[in-house]
Amino acid sequence: MVRSQFIVVSDDQALIQKAQQFGQMHGVPVQVQSPEQHQATVTELPSLVAGNSAVGGTGTGEGAKVLQFPGNAGQSDTRRGVATINQLESVAIEQAIAAFKGNLTEAAKALGIGRATLYRKVKQYNIDPAMARKKKAA
Incomplete structure (x- = not known):
């Protein structure tokens, strides 16, 4: 579970x-x-x-992934210097995809969401998983 x-x-x-x-x-x-x-x-x-x-x-820690979140995402609300939840979520998704070299199934597992949800979020935030795959090949 x-x-x-x-x-x-x-x-x-x-x-x-x-x-x-x-x-x-x-x-x-x-x-x-x-x-x-x-x-x-x-x-x-x-x-x-x-x-x-x-x-x-039970070994529940096995296979768990800890993705480092940037201290300053660089995409912050200039009025208050605080990133929105959507911006943070987008950064987390991009980092997970990069960490798993474009493997969306593994990225979804690491994020604790379903694969279909990840596909929807990738489309919503216009994230290109192919970029992570290209880095993998290079």
Whole structure:
């Protein structure tokens, strides 16, 4: 069973509130961490996953993908310096597609969404997965 979770790393209360609303709309639990908390989590993640397997856990960490989100997406609302959820989602999708070299099935799994949903979002945001495949061939 796949369990999706949306982790927001920010000190910006407006962004946190938008992310929580997004999570509620899509039925995904939202966990909020400060940048310092997130760094500590990333540092101890390998030992947590190893510990889960060592104590007879189900190994749910196996195959999990952690995609780094840029600190500054570069596509922000110039009025407040905050990127919209759609901009963040678009960047995350582009990164996942690039990370899996154009393999949309694997990118969808890493994002925690269905393949059909990813295809719809790729079309919605005018993302060209062929660019990632071309980088793979080069």
